[in-house]
Amino acid sequence: MLKINNLHASVEDKAILRGINLEVKAGEVHAIMGPNGSGKSTLASVIAGKEEYEMTDGEILLENENINEMAPEERAHKGIFLSFQYPIEIPGVSVTNFMKTAINETRKAKGLPDMPANEMLKMIREKSEMLEIDRKFLSRSLNEGFSGGEKKRNEIFQMAMLEPKLAILDETDSGLDIDALRIVANGVNKLRSKDNAVIVITHYQRLLDHIVPDFVHVLFEGRIVKSGGKELAHELEEKGYDWIKEEVNA
Numbered sequence: 150m151l152k153i154n155n156l157h158a159s160v161e162d163k164a165i166l167r168g169i170n171l172e173v174k175a176g177e178v179h180a181i182m183g184p185n186g187s188g189k190s191t192l193a194s195v196i197a198g199k200e201e202y203e204m205t206d207g208e209i210l211l212e213n214e215n216i217n218e219m220a221p222e223e224r225a226h227k228g229i230f231l232s233f234q235y236p237i238e239i240p241g242v243s244v245t246n247f248m249k250t251a252i253n254e255t256r257k258a259k260g261l262p263d264m265p266a267n268e269m270l271k272m273i274r275e276k277s278e279m280l281e282i283d284r285k286f287l288s289r290s291l292n293e294g295f296s297g298g299e300k301k302r303n304e305i306f307q308m309a310m311l312e313p314k315l316a317i318l319d320e321t322d323s324g325l326d327i328d329a330l331r332i333v334a335n336g337v338n339k340l341r342s343k344d345n346a347v348i349v350i351t352h353y354q355r356l357l358d359h360i361v362p363d364f365v366h367v368l369f370e371g372r373i374v375k376s377g378g379k380e381l382a383h384e385l386e387e388k389g390y391d392w393i394k395e396e397v398n399a
């Protein structure tokens with residue numbers, strides 16, 4: 150699904166990612182953890198193709214295709230989804246209408262006609278029921294006055310509707326409350342399948358009590374310095390990151 154070889158990237162000429170290697174296969178959930186400032190969000194942004202980040206070396210392959218030069222929209226159309234990609238508030242545009250537009254844009258990029266209205270409605274109904282999202286929420290203006298939990302609900306709904314091949318959820322350190330955590334965890338668990346892959350970026354172990362990852366990687370100073378199974382997350386919870394730093398510096 151995703152293969153990253155020797156990825157180096159910088160922001161404003163400052164090297165942030167310094168040789169990332171990562172392989173994510175279909176059906177897998179990978180967690181990326183690491184101390185604040187280690188480059189987790191930068192990695193997510195570079196995979197999604199955000200323009201303020203410059204790749205200085207290496208390659209990113211999506212289903213064996215090099216996507217180094219692709220624009221963010223093109224990557225999205227190819228099936229890469231990054232949470233918080235659309236944090237904008239759009240008064241007067243509902244959650245549903247925004248989603249319809251996004252889906253039809255994706256289809257257009259693939260040379261497909263708009264999704265017939267009845268099919269779209271059916272999909273919205275199925276996905277919102279699966280995620281226990283009520284109708285009132287779907288008619289709210291996008292992101293306008295959304296609580297933390299509602300933002301998460303919107304994100305997970307977008308993910309469900311767009312059916313990405315690779316979903317990257319960057320759970321920033323801004324504290325997921327219990328409600329938001331439950332929404333994200335339930336959503337990801339319902340949406341994970343043998344055909345897609347998920348990368349969950351988190352500073353905290355507790356999300357991984359609910360989304361059990363197949364692999365855990367620790368990012369430190371722009372490199373993956375340790376990888377393991379779900380037990381690695383527990384070890385980090387117990388011992389913090391200092392022992393990793395010591396190992397790296399030894």
Ligand code: ADP
Pocket residue numbers: 160161165183184185186187188189190191192201
């Ligand atoms: P993490 O998500 O692991 O906390 P980030 O990827 O956000 O780490 O940040 C890694 C480093 O890159 C930090 O030193 C941060 O200040 C810097 N950085 C990230 N994004 C930008 C940006 N848009 N402009 C300037 N510096 C940035």
Ligand code: MG
Pocket residue numbers: 185186190322
């Ligand atoms: Mg940070």
Ligand code: MG
Pocket residue numbers: 189190191321322
């Ligand atoms: Mg971050």
